[in-house]
Amino acid sequence: MSFKRNMITLAMAVAATPAMAANFGVNQANTESVNTERYECKRCTNTTGYTGEVSVSAGYNDVSDVHAGNALGTGKDGGIGAVSGDVKYQGDSGYQAQIQAHQLGMDNGFARLSGGKAGLYQFNLDYDAIKTYQAGDVESPLWHNNGMLTPSDTLNVFDLGLRREKVGLGFDYGQDFYGAFVNYSQEAKTGTKSSSLVSPSPINFGQPIDATTKQFDAGIHFSGQNWLTELSYFGSVYENHIDHLSLPYANDVYSATPDNQAHQVSLSGQYNINRTFMNGRIVTGRMIQDDNLIQMTGNPLQSWDGQVDTLDARYALTSMLTNRLRLGGSVDYSKRDNQSSSAEFAQYNFNSLTGAFRQNVPQDIERNTYKVNASYRIASGYRLQAGYDRKEVERTYSDREQTHDDSLWMKFNVRAFDNFNFNIKAQHANRSGSEYEANDLTSSEDNSLMRKYYLADRTRNAVELRMNHTPTNWLSLDVTTRYAKDEYDDTQIGLTESEDYGYDINLNMAFNQHIDGYVFAGQQWINSNQVGSQGFARPDWAADIEDEFVNLGLGASYSGLMQDKLTLGVDYLFSNSVSDTYVITDGTSPYGDYFSYNHSASLYADYAMNEQMALKITYRYERYFDTDAANVGVNDIPGMITLGDINHNYNAHQVMLSFTYKLR
Amino acid sequence: MKSIFRTLAIGVISILSLTTMAHATPWDNLNSDQLEAQLVEKFEQGQYSPKGADSCLMCHRKNDDVMALFDGAHGKITNSESPMAGLQCEACHGPQGTHNKGGKEPMIAFGKDSKLSPQTQNTVCQGCHNDPEQMAWHTSTHNLEEVACADCHTIHAAKDPALDKLSVNDTCTSCHTKEKADMNKRSSHPMKWDQMTCIDCHAPHGSMSESALVKPTVNDTCYSCHAEKRGPFLWEHAPVTEDCSSCHNPHGSVNDNLLDSRAPQLCQQCHAPDGHASRVVPEPGMDAFGGGKSCLNCHGQIHGSNHPSGSLLQR
Numbered sequence: 001m002s003f004k005r006n007m008i009t010l011a012m013a014v015a016a017t018p019a020m021a022a023n024f025g026v027n028q029a030n031t032e033s034v035n036t037e038r039y040e041c042k043r044c045t046n047t048t049g050y051t052g053e054v055s056v057s058a059g060y061n062d063v064s065d066v067h068a069g070n071a072l073g074t075g076k077d078g079g080i081g082a083v084s085g086d087v088k089y090q091g092d093s094g095y096q097a098q099i100q101a102h103q104l105g106m107d108n109g110f111a112r113l114s115g116g117k118a119g120l121y122q123f124n125l126d127y128d129a130i131k132t133y134q135a136g137d138v139e140s141p142l143w144h145n146n147g148m149l150t151p152s153d154t155l156n157v158f159d160l161g162l163r164r165e166k167v168g169l170g171f172d173y174g175q176d177f178y179g180a181f182v183n184y185s186q187e188a189k190t191g192t193k194s195s196s197l198v199s200p201s202p203i204n205f206g207q208p209i210d211a212t213t214k215q216f217d218a219g220i221h222f223s224g225q226n227w228l229t230e231l232s233y234f235g236s237v238y239e240n241h242i243d244h245l246s247l248p249y250a251n252d253v254y255s256a257t258p259d260n261q262a263h264q265v266s267l268s269g270q271y272n273i274n275r276t277f278m279n280g281r282i283v284t285g286r287m288i289q290d291d292n293l294i295q296m297t298g299n300p301l302q303s304w305d306g307q308v309d310t311l312d313a314r315y316a317l318t319s320m321l322t323n324r325l326r327l328g329g330s331v332d333y334s335k336r337d338n339q340s341s342s343a344e345f346a347q348y349n350f351n352s353l354t355g356a357f358r359q360n361v362p363q364d365i366e367r368n369t370y371k372v373n374a375s376y377r378i379a380s381g382y383r384l385q386a387g388y389d390r391k392e393v394e395r396t397y398s399d400r401e402q403t404h405d406d407s408l409w410m411k412f413n414v415r416a417f418d419n420f421n422f423n424i425k426a427q428h429a430n431r432s433g434s435e436y437e438a439n440d441l442t443s444s445e446d447n448s449l450m451r452k453y454y455l456a457d458r459t460r461n462a463v464e465l466r467m468n469h470t471p472t473n474w475l476s477l478d479v480t481t482r483y484a485k486d487e488y489d490d491t492q493i494g495l496t497e498s499e500d501y502g503y504d505i506n507l508n509m510a511f512n513q514h515i516d517g518y519v520f521a522g523q524q525w526i527n528s529n530q531v532g533s534q535g536f537a538r539p540d541w542a543a544d545i546e547d548e549f550v551n552l553g554l555g556a557s558y559s560g561l562m563q564d565k566l567t568l569g570v571d572y573l574f575s576n577s578v579s580d581t582y583v584i585t586d587g588t589s590p591y592g593d594y595f596s597y598n599h600s601a602s603l604y605a606d607y608a609m610n611e612q613m614a615l616k617i618t619y620r621y622e623r624y625f626d627t628d629a630a631n632v633g634v635n636d637i638p639g640m641i642t643l644g645d646i647n648h649n650y651n652a653h654q655v656m657l658s659f660t661y662k663l664r
Numbered sequence: 665m666k667s668i669f670r671t672l673a674i675g676v677i678s679i680l681s682l683t684t685m686a687h688a689t690p691w692d693n694l695n696s697d698q699l700e701a702q703l704v705e706k707f708e709q710g711q712y713s714p715k716g717a718d719s720c721l722m723c724h725r726k727n728d729d730v731m732a733l734f735d736g737a738h739g740k741i742t743n744s745e746s747p748m749a750g751l752q753c754e755a756c757h758g759p760q761g762t763h764n765k766g767g768k769e770p771m772i773a774f775g776k777d778s779k780l781s782p783q784t785q786n787t788v789c790q791g792c793h794n795d796p797e798q799m800a801w802h803t804s805t806h807n808l809e810e811v812a813c814a815d816c817h818t819i820h821a822a823k824d825p826a827l828d829k830l831s832v833n834d835t836c837t838s839c840h841t842k843e844k845a846d847m848n849k850r851s852s853h854p855m856k857w858d859q860m861t862c863i864d865c866h867a868p869h870g871s872m873s874e875s876a877l878v879k880p881t882v883n884d885t886c887y888s889c890h891a892e893k894r895g896p897f898l899w900e901h902a903p904v905t906e907d908c909s910s911c912h913n914p915h916g917s918v919n920d921n922l923l924d925s926r927a928p929q930l931c932q933q934c935h936a937p938d939g940h941a942s943r944v945v946p947e948p949g950m951d952a953f954g955g956g957k958s959c960l961n962c963h964g965q966i967h968g969s970n971h972p973s974g975s976l977l978q979r
Contacts, residue, residue, distance in 0.1 A: 026747070033712065036751070039715060046748075230799065258970045334880070369874075446935065520844075522842075526918075533942055592947060629948040
């Protein structure tokens with residue numbers, strides 16, 4: 001009865017408080033008395049022509065391990081050079097153009113060129129190069145040539161790394177109520193990655209990478225006073241130029257990554273009535289992969305017609321019912337319908353055909369997600385938010401065909417004080433689902449006590465506290481601390497629990513126009529426990545994994561020297577990642593070293609020779625160390641071949657002198 | 665030693681106790697609702713200044729932050745879409761009214777010192793910026809968390825740091841501090857060197873996907889750079905197909921390859937058959953189970969295999 005009465009009171013309160021929306025959009029302005037012809041803008045400092053700066057850098061890299069190239073922009077040892085810049089052009093009649101370049105000439109750099117007439121059209125031309133080094137001087141007895149991996153007594157020495165080079169072109173056109181865009185990009189990936197094959201014993205090897213991804217997107221949109229809609233297409237084609245790999249004594253021992261393509265058509269829209277906003281989208285897609293299969297005895301197909309049809313839909317709504325109360329929610333649907341053909345294929349047992357056949361099982365996945373949320377302003381500066389999310393997943397050929405995750409969350413924000421903001425977040429979530437069954441279609445049958453962590457029943461509790469303090473207008477302090485625990489109560493074998501907690505502190509200072517600085521520090525711990533059974537019965541071993549991460553940084557700059565012409569700065573970063581695993585059988589034994597740390601520092605002096613020209617000298621230092629006890633010499637493990645000890649331990653230095661010319 | 669701590673403590677306390685000697689304005693004592701009501705009234709009256717920006721700059725031209733507007737897109741008179749080509753300063757800050765006569769009337773102000781609610785501040789920006797990029801703004805986490813456009817964007821500048829590839833990550837991580845730390849873990853996407861940016865995966869104005877991702881699903885987002893893992897493959901690895909984040913943490917990990925745990929432990933959290941995968945691996949680097957790539961020494965095609973005999977993801 002009282003619940004009913006409360007609901008009636010709430011309904012009356014909502015009805016009695018009209019949700020008036022302040023809207024200061026220029027399209028709502030009362031311009032009856034405005035006569036812009038009388039605007040002269042004498043005091044405006046309008047700039048047409050070129051503005052910006054261009055800089056040329058030359059320097060020296062002292063690099064003993066190419067891995068340092070990740071931090072220093074290039075792994076090259078010796079003399080280096082680069083061009084950077086950021087220049088804008090503004091024409092008298094509204095034409096504008098901009099070019100930004102960063103470290104062109106180094107392994108990592110980019111350039112963006114855009115131009116056009118505001119409110120009518122714009123074109124852009126982009127170039128991006130990213131090189132990611134994994135390890136240098138990697139050793140392998142296998143030499144690759146045109147799909148053949150030839151063993152040799154002479155070790156093949158190479159770098160593990162990936163270079164991405166992407167070129168993009170785009171064009172946008174728009175008028176008052178409509179617009180359209182077309183984008184095309186092409187990315188080339190080259191390098192060598194770490195791979196492994198079995199023939200009959202395991203061999204780690206460097207697999208060459210040579211692939212191209214082409215992306216084509218186009219769309220058209222229309223808008224009105226309170227609505228907006230867009231129809232768009234996204235297409236992606238992946239082409240791998242590396243064929244299947246063979247050994248001299250075993251043909252086609254490793255299949256190439258197949259070419260594939262994906263297409264999506266999306267229709268989306270937004271509509272609002274006063275302070276109620278809704279948006280929705282429907283995306284239909286298809287992923288296709290029909291590369292030729294390796295021809296061998298026991299393969300009934302020339303090529304496989306892999307095809308997955310996808311459908312993603314969403315509807316979301318949010319409404320300010322009163323100036324204090326906001327309600328919202330969303331419904332999401334996502335389906336992955338695998339239409340690929342299914343057949344029986346002969347399977348190898350090591351290197352010889354056993355006659356065992358297996359059928360591929362194209363998996364379908366269907367997801368439904370429901371969310372509701374409410375936000376209530378209790379008083380000025382105090383706001384409470386709460387919500388409930390439910391995610392349902394159905395998958396075929398799985399140990400557990402249906403799971404659902406329910407989550408209740410709450411946030412409390414305090415902004416009532418001039419110099420302090422507080423936020424508290426808490427979440428309680430539960431995963432459950434249909435009966436858990438071991439399934440011989442998906443894998444060899446597992447221990448009946450095993451619960452795979454991504455399907456298992458799980459309880460999650462999480463809390464986060466955040467405080468922001470701004471004692472003065474030049475100082476701000478953020479402190480965040482968080483704790484989360486996952487418990488897999490029904491799991492006897494598998495991941496049984498995991499906790500993740502930590503804090504971070506960020507202090508930023510802009511003391512005056514000459515001095516600013518920052519300090520940050522944080523730590524995180526992730527502890528998880530898992531249990532196994534060697535006897536395919538009851539649990540008889542366990543592993544405790546204790547991860548710890550430390551992160552520290554500080555920096556400052558001072559620009560008040562030599563009549564404000566000289567700026568000095570320093571940045572320093574330290575991070576340390578540790579993962580300690582303890583294996584528990586009869587006793588407890590540590591599972592080898594697995595950690596990494598780095599010290600990254602840079603010092604710079606920037607001197608303005610005059611209004612147009614500046615010289616900057618930068619010194620960068622990178623100390624990096626990582627170790628993984630699993631990485632051992634090429635032939636250290638009897639019966640297998642590794643890529644050698646690919647751990648890192650180096651000091652690297654870079655000195656750069658840059659000359660900058662400012663336009664205007 | 666004690667005296668050093670005492671000096672330090674006094675220093676810290678005195679820094680923290682400093683209060684802003686901000687410019688006191690006559691509307692400082694209005695609360696958010698009162699301020700908004702007054703601004704609504706002013707906005708409806710529409711008493712714009714007869715001379716546009718010149719009236720405002722009479723007083724404000726000595727402020728470098730104000731004048732920096734003319735270095736950016738919003739200050740260009742020749743740009744027909746710019747506020748400067750229309751109502752000028754008052755296009756965003758509202759009609760001047762009697763603000764210039766003794767400075768007793770408030771104007772629409774933005775940023776962290778503004779008492780105006782973020783939603784109301786944002787209506788100014790949304791008056792012009794209503795395009796597909798902002799389509800999901802109203803249901804986005806940033807909007808529900810009452811983030812104002814001006815919290816991330818700087819209009820009075822030659823270049824908005826949020827629109828620069830070299831500074832957008834700093835803009836995001838000024839609030840997302842955990843993700844800032846994650847960038848420095850043993851493995852992470854190349855974010856800390858700005859080779860990749862947060863907005864390569866997330867749409868800061870909200871999207872119609874989980875976690876404001878730029879593509880409809882988590883996997884679609886990953887495939888936009890890792891197209892080789894898209895498949896579909898003849899032999900799939902179920903958790904890979906379902907969700908890349910089943911095994912990987914895209915923000916960073918203390919393990920290599922952004923993995924939640926390393927092999928063999930990660931694999932053994934799901935695989936316990938009557939065979940070798942259930943074996944306890946007591947030490948790394950001693951045999952093929954714990955050396956090199958561990959389980960991946962043999963099951964190297966862990967993301968899916970297209971070999972007819974690849975059901976165990978070995979070929």
